[in-house]
Amino acid sequence: MTEKQQFEEKTEKKLTDWSHKIDELKTKAEHEKGEIKEKLQKQVKDLKERQESARKRLKEMSSSGEEKWKDMRGKVDQTMDDLKKAYEQTKDRFRKAG
Secondary structure (H helix, E strand, O other), X not given: OOHHHHHHHHXXXXXXXXXXXXXXXXXXXXXXXXXXXXXHHHHHHHHHHHHHHHHHHHHHHHHOOOXXXXXXXXXXXXXXXXXXXXXXXXXXXXXXXX
């Protein structure tokens, strides 16, 4: 397995893990009421969009050649880092709301 394939596999697994975590937050948001519920649902939607952006970048990287993928790897890593930070912020807001 090439380094590129290993990175793709590892990142895809992380994205799957994020799906589960985001779905947990979505379920929690559904149990809230009023304005808090709306804000949390908006934040969950944002997380889903960030996740989709990461998945799109990974797909672009996957279809790139062996030379170009290393350049694109940084963009994928940055997108994944952004997703993680947004998740942590949203999770903190859930704690404060709950």
